[in-house]
Amino acid sequence: MHKTVFVWDDKYLDYSFPGDHPFKSLRESKAKKYMEERGFFHQMEVRRPDPPDENVLYSLHSRDYVEFVKLKSIEGEGLLDYGDTPAFKGVFESSLIRVMGSVTGIRLLSQGYEHAINIGGGLHHAQRSSASGFCVFNDVALAAKEGEKFFKRIAIVDVDGHHGDGTQALLYDDPNVLKVSLHMYHKGFFPGTGEVYEDGIGAGKGLTVNVPLPPGTGDDAYLYAFDEVVMPLLNRFGPEVIIIQEGGDSHFDDPLVELKLSTRGYLSIIRRIHNLAHERSSKILLLGGGGYNYDATARIWTVSVAELLAIPEEEVESLHDCCLTSTTSFTMDKVKEVVERVKKVHQI
Numbered sequence: 001m002h003k004t005v006f007v008w009d010d011k012y013l014d015y016s017f018p019g020d021h022p023f024k025s026l027r028e029s030k031a032k033k034y035m036e037e038r039g040f041f042h043q044m045e046v047r048r049p050d051p052p053d054e055n056v057l058y059s060l061h062s063r064d065y066v067e068f069v070k071l072k073s074i075e076g077e078g079l080l081d082y083g084d085t086p087a088f089k090g091v092f093e094s095s096l097i098r099v100m101g102s103v104t105g106i107r108l109l110s111q112g113y114e115h116a117i118n119i120g121g122g123l124h125h126a127q128r129s130s131a132s133g134f135c136v137f138n139d140v141a142l143a144a145k146e147g148e149k150f151f152k153r154i155a156i157v158d159v160d161g162h163h164g165d166g167t168q169a170l171l172y173d174d175p176n177v178l179k180v181s182l183h184m185y186h187k188g189f190f191p192g193t194g195e196v197y198e199d200g201i202g203a204g205k206g207l208t209v210n211v212p213l214p215p216g217t218g219d220d221a222y223l224y225a226f227d228e229v230v231m232p233l234l235n236r237f238g239p240e241v242i243i244i245q246e247g248g249d250s251h252f253d254d255p256l257v258e259l260k261l262s263t264r265g266y267l268s269i270i271r272r273i274h275n276l277a278h279e280r281s282s283k284i285l286l287l288g289g290g291g292y293n294y295d296a297t298a299r300i301w302t303v304s305v306a307e308l309l310a311i312p313e314e315e316v317e318s319l320h321d322c323c324l325t326s327t328t329s330f331t332m333d334k335v336k337e338v339v340e341r342v343k344k345v346h347q348i
Contacts, residue, residue, distance in 0.1 A: 003114040004044040004308055007101045008032070012120035014094035017086060022256065022292045023134040027248070028119050030298035034319060035305060043309050044117075047108065049100035052093070056103055057137055059145045060170045065129040069095070069136060080131035095136035098123065102139035102287060103146045109241060109283040110150035115308045119301050122245045122289030124164035125191065132166060133191060140245050140287060141170040144177050147241055147285075152176065155239035157230060158183070159269055160247025160289040161257030163194030167245070168208055175203035178237045180230055182222070184250075184259050185212030196341045209233060211342055214334045215258035218325035219265035221335040222250075226269060228339045232348050234276055241283045242273055248291025248300045252325055256292050262321040263299050267313075270304045284308065 016025035035041065057066050069092045072078055076089035098120040105116035124140045125133030140156060144167075147154045156171075158164040158181040171177050183194050200208040211225050234242070252260040270286075277284050286304065291297025299319040306316045327335070342348070 002043065002045045005105070005108050005113045005116050006041070006044050006046050007049055007105050007108070007116060007118045008046055008120070009048050009097055009101065011094060011097045012101070014090055015098055015120070017134065018088055021086065024294060026294045027291055027297045028288065030294060031119055031301040034298055034302040038311070038315060040305060040309060040311070043311070047104065049097055049104045050107070052096045052100055054096060056099060056142060056146070057096070060128060060141055061137060062129045069131075080136060085131040085134055085136065091136060099137050099139040099142055102143040102285070105285045106143045106147040106150070106241065109285060113283070115284045115286065117286045117305055117308070119288040121287035122160070122247060124158060124160060124245050124289060125162070125166045127166050127169055133162065135166065138166045138170055140164065140243065141167045143285060144171060144243060148176050151240040153237060153239045154178070154241045154243065155234055155237055156180065156243045156245065157273060158245040158247070159250060159266070160245055161249035161254060161259050162247070162290060163191055163210070164245060165191045165193045168193070168198065171204065172200055172208060173202040173204040175207065178207050178209070178233065178239060180209040180211070180233060182211040182213060182225060182230070184215060184217070184257055186215060196338070196345055199345055206346065209342065209346055212338060213259065214331055216260060216328060216331040217335055218252070218260040218327040219262055219268070220324065221327035221332050222259070222261055222265060223268055225335055225339050226272065229342050229348060231272060231276065233346065234273075238280065239282055241285060242277055243285045243287065244270070244273060245287050245289045246270070246301065246304060247289025248293070248297030251291070251293060251296045251300065253293045253296050254291065260325045260327070262323070262325050263296070263303055264320055264324050266300045267303050267307060270307045274307055
């Protein structure tokens, strides 16, 4: 049996918003094409998501909201939130199949696989009773909730350019899930949450970790924050499964976010998590997420999957940006200030 499984359904491509909306499934199709061209699918198993089951949604989403999405899916018009997430015909079915991909991924990890990949997942903004930020249902939180049936400790590491606010809200009091989000943060930037002091409530106190980064954060500063905060927390928590939300919009060429990660920076993050997972016998569920430079996002996901498959880096070199990015000393000082605040809150 291959140790890595790729969860895919062509119906993922139906989840693509119409007109000039920035969220297009071209990202997923391009990534899959890059992987096919390089023979990735000879080295991992491909599985379809388990059959659609709307009951999966009710562990975290309200029944009224699910029924609302079903109605809008039939009507094919209107909005599912305040303006970012329009309805279209079939939006319920195409959202549910992506959720099932992430849920199936965590189920397969419980059956012996080491790595599961669902690039159709990562829709981390959806709230209990509303869509948000192009996300209808929150497959990240739903996968973690499903994972609690099989695993005692689950970590979510979210490197999307936007804060994973829905995931945070849905699991804010959950004592079994460590939730870490690194994201751009400044006044007026969506979704406006993700400050350092947001650290959980009740039994989940201390298990929500936010690293709000300033615009202009490049690979060097980002990896500094990652090494100072994320790696010690993962080692301390000791997760059996690490769910990675790998939104591609932290890339330096993304049109909606002003962070400066390169493909090589993303790979460094995945490599750090991958090495730690093997050291601790943890499993990995790799999900997609945002990303509005479609080619950059597809390249990020492809080189990340190559890392999980132990494919030599030279075989994907043509997909990489030329080099690592650097951060100005002014912005680096800001990042260091944020890191010190996070370390103080979380006693790192």
